[in-house]
Amino acid sequence: MTADVSLGDQSPPELVQLLTPEGERVEHPDYDIDLSDEELKGLYRDLVLVRRVDLEAVALQRQGELGLWASLLGQEAAQVGSGRALTDADMAFPTYREHGVAWCRKVDPVQLLGMFRGVNHGGWDPVEHNFHLYTIVIGSQTLHAVGYAMGIQRDGAESAAIAYFGDGATSQGDVNEAFIWASVFNAPVVFFCQNNQWAISEPLEKQTRIPLYRRAAGFGFPGVRVDGNDVLACLAVTRKALADARSGQGPSMIEAFTYRMGAHTTSDDPTRYRVADELESWKLKDPIERVKAYLSKNGIADQAYFAEIDAEADELGRDLRRRCLAMPDPQPLAIFDHVYNEPHALLAEEREQFAAYLNSFEEGAR
Template identity: 50%
Template structure:
């Protein structure tokens, strides 16, 4: 399929004014000309639709849990499910991924449990999973720094002669950070096997993309010397196809690539943000017509998928939601004094004194009844 997709992707020389957005399935669920020409696997679409449904249900439950005081904070992937699911499913399970902090849909696809995802946001642990096992790095809360981590990791992979693709996710806001631009340059200069995946969700907290940058990111990436692709981030099949093509080129020694996926953040920047203060209801309504889950369901129904598939999936999502609630409430953290134990590799008199002072202060309150 990648060769067919390649025929529909413009050459880098045409990027000066920006690349047309690649799309296989339109917002109404019907195939575009490219989709009709290339063909779309209904079986794969069913698998990806399930991933997206479960990811959205996680978001809904986690936000409700945060409002109930069970989580300290939650950053949603609501609306960005197609960009994440389509891209991560196009990679090999052995390819290393460096996420930012809202790649919950991608994390679920890598087998990370809801409890492990929520552990950090409950303040119970720095991270909830082992990156070596899932090939999915812990979340990076420092804006854009994960792109440099991915570039450095890719340099090591290249030195070992591996055909591994190292993927990293970031948003349009992070693209304005120096770290991201440094990573793009270093990856291009070293011809490193990095796939930069930008989820352009139109907002850097409250700053719109149009205010952030004059030139589209995929055009800027081409200026650094990367292969660059522009895709409809709410079309899960188009994202999967483009990511597959980009990863194949990287794996074949073509150097780094960037995919800019146009999507939308339906919720706030985080559970602490009120997006109604900076964007209009009309803007949200217009993007809701492009909802990735509505689109994929419409495509599947028009393709003749049996109603039992949707009934079973709804039941699975309900069971999954119940398990998310149970998992969140069962999360416990280490005792506060444990924070002093990992500051230094060996016992340190300063930490020993501070730990003792903390315990003495806590004891002064007496035991709880």
């Protein structure tokens, strides 16, 4: 008997791409997409507005108005492409960086700022938007997504769950457990990994010896690598994966190959661990520029349209700033409000004690 020492697929990794960085439309045998001009223009608008929201939030943090912010700069296409693939009934489980997906789920951008300003623990109703609250813990939301997907399965519903996570999270136990559960229960879930090449300061080669999407094969479901800066390819690939999940074909993994153009968060300084050349080479693959090039080359949109979107973006930025600064401070006792769904004796007692404590100050609770 000989030992099986096969290392699996050793061929060079394949990348699904439908729009090149130069804005040329290319064909792919397995994935195609046919969008109207209005839909294409809509994707461009999404990308620009999402980037603008992100820029404003970074500025607000630098001005002391937010405690922290995790920028999505460079990852707009991966988020908008996958976000626009979701139907209303699908449920998304984000990390803390999915501002673009939140936009597609119709979450008001100012609601994203609450947690980072320290005035709430997440400003939207997950049920209303089918978009879970941001998860700071790395990778745990993949388990939540699988559990939710198993619920969909038991309800016999026609929808799917999607779990967002990063390249670093693939090294987490939670994520590997989620893969196994999803696989053996054939759960209707899509694992959407945004491989932005850096887990804070840890490069991809410290996470894996094989392309991440090939890990899926070991767990028993399909994996595909898509150009994460190509919004069309991200949309096409995610649509297919979600459709497969909804029709009972089980989980799949998408590795959106992209790049974090900014810092990990506003507390990070990427110049300490990565070289400028790398950043420059990714600038040439910008997710927005290629769509803009495609739209103008094909006469789908003109300068007037781009100017209109820019103006809308600036107005969105101004509005976001104004409403961020106007967010009310929370009442201290509000921390007890959403701990349990049902009344809870111990918590009620603690709440009473804390109220008494606050009342011991001359100016009262504030």
